[in-house]
Amino acid sequence: DAGVTQSPTHLIKTRGQQVTLRCSPKSGHDTVSWYQQALGQGPQFIFQYYEEEERQRGNFPDRFSGHQFPNYSSELNVNALLLGDSALYLCASRDRETQYFGPGTRLLVL
């Protein structure tokens, strides 16, 4: 049974650019959350998707947006990248109260 998968594993962008990160949940999971983990910090909740709609959002600007597809996979889009957006972006799929995390996408903004 495949776990949560994310692509790409690493990404380098420059300030002002836009980026799209992708996530496929564990089989049978229909809810996907995204977290941002800055260096040396704990993950911070960005938002959660269920039934192709954003259910809850953390304290992140509108530059961060997402999408969920009918097959439950999800994308995280970040526009107008800032240096401070450099981080590990983690996707998690949920089975009731427990979240299962993917390996993450490491984004470096230069």
Place this chain on the structure above:
Amino acid sequence: AQSVTQLDSQVPVFEEAPVELRCNYSSSVSVYLFWYVQYPNQGLQLLLKYLSGSTLVKGINGFEAEFNKSQTSFHLRKPSVHISDTAEYFCAVSFTSGTYKYIFGTGTRLKVLA
């Protein structure tokens, strides 16, 4: 508002010695509690969780944690650590309903010394 405090940013310990990683939380409502481990350049792996019932929870790799409601703590313990336990450990809480989003602590880096 919920919050999680991991008081120790780094914990060095010798191999085969016991270890305790501390986690305290603040919440006005009931919570679920979790410990995750993160190895270098990897995602988060679930170690154990407390949902209800027995306050002593056993997890993978010989780890256990005890939920103490009066002290709002969920400390992680292992009686004998191995070099391979060197990693970052995160405590997290979530509400017991709704989206179950997690609030994480800042992490504790466990360094096991030979």
